[in-house]
Amino acid sequence: MTVSRITNPSPFVMVAADIKIPVAAINYGQPEIDEVLDSLRSGRLTMGAKVKRFEELWAAYIGVKHAIMVNSGSSANLLALAALDLPKGSEVITPALTWATTVFPIAQLGLAPVLVDVDLGTYNMNAAAAEAAMTAKTKAVMPVHLLGNPCDGFRLLTMAKTHGLALLEDACEAHGADWAGLKAGEFGDAATFSFNFSHHISTIEGGMVVTNDEGIADACRSLRSFGWIRESDGKADIARANPNIDPRFLFAHAGYNFKPTELQGAFGIHQMDRLEGVIAHRREVAAYWNKEFKAYEEYLLLPSERPGTRHVWFAYPFLVKPGASFSCRMLKEHLEKHGVETRPIEAGNIALQPAMRNINYRISGTLDNATYIHFNSFFIGCHPGIGQVERERVAGYVKEFMEKGA
Secondary structure: OOEEEOOOOOOEEEEEOOOOEOOOOEEEOHHHHHHHHHHHHHOOOEOOHHHHHHHHHHHHHHOOOEEEEEOOHHHHHHHHHHHHOOOOOOEEEEEOEOOHHHHHHHHHOOOEEEEEOEOOOOOOEOHHHHHHOOOOOEEEEOOEOHHHOOOOHHHHHHHHHHHOOEEEEEOOOOOOOEEOOEEOOOOOOEEEEEOOOOOOOOOOOOEEEEEOOHHHHHHHHHHHEOOEOOOOOOHHHHHHHOOOOOHHHOEOOOOOEOOOEHHHHHHHHHHHHHHHHHHHHHHHHHHHHHHHHHHHOOOEOOOOOOOOEEOOOOOEEEEEOOOOOOOHHHHHHHHHHOOEOOEOOOOOEHHHOHHHHHOOOEEOOOOHHHHHHHHHEEEEOOOOOOOHHHHHHHHHHHHHHHHHHO
């Protein structure tokens, strides 16, 4: 597969040449390249000063005290859950409509995912369903700001505090999303982000855990790097208690190797300068399509932005309503025929995935909406690689389909 640039003002928007309108495109320029080359020339390639600088910039942007960079958003979810140190067998409530590595880390840590339904249109976890799912075993709630649409953080925070639960936000797709002025990532005990190439900003691969909790931050830093004490606040006390072990290689936790490279940190530093522009572009594209597709609301449930929130549009979803004269598959195939790449909404209803057969989990209530979305929806790209030409083409392809098939 080759890559090429498409019509867009960004310096480098790289996409697959054999796809006219892809679901994702990485957006970078000369500052990122120069910073990466500086790291390569320095000989410092593993986690160092540039990772630390990116962590500081991200913490300031979200409005939290601590940001801990890791090698992926999936690692961020596992690390944050591990840092919560929940008792084995504890239940963690999370939406059934999500990406696989929201749910899998829960099981990997010996915890039990409890799947609840989502709301149509927002694609976010139904808060009432989450509250109804609680039992004496429930120790945490893990909402997902799906596709960049923020959950009601205040309601979730109140619910978690009322029931004495940890609140872990999966904000991997929600860079800069906010609810009533507070950003996704500010509400919970901790939150996670992904910097995969398909996200608002990218470190090619990468992720981040953010928190205001000193203990969670300290645990994350240790667990990220094998479990050793080098970045632990209490490393002097731990070293004194273990005088027969070289303190440079003293392990206090059974940790992981989730360290990012210095190249990823270098990339992230300059991606921060692009973030608000990327968000503005995505919002402009989504607003254009919502206006163009309003004529088809009889058949499509259009995505929406709730009052007082900022949706950052990781992607643009299509949901075909019951009773439409065409199927989701027909619309998807029409767009793909014209070179518009499509994808399912995350992993769909995760309970339908074969990997779940080997996981100890529970379903609370019905998953009717998650199942309906699983079979009747998809998304397309909503990124800086989509300029005016591309957005008009998509609108034209949908109009052509509706006039012929609806």
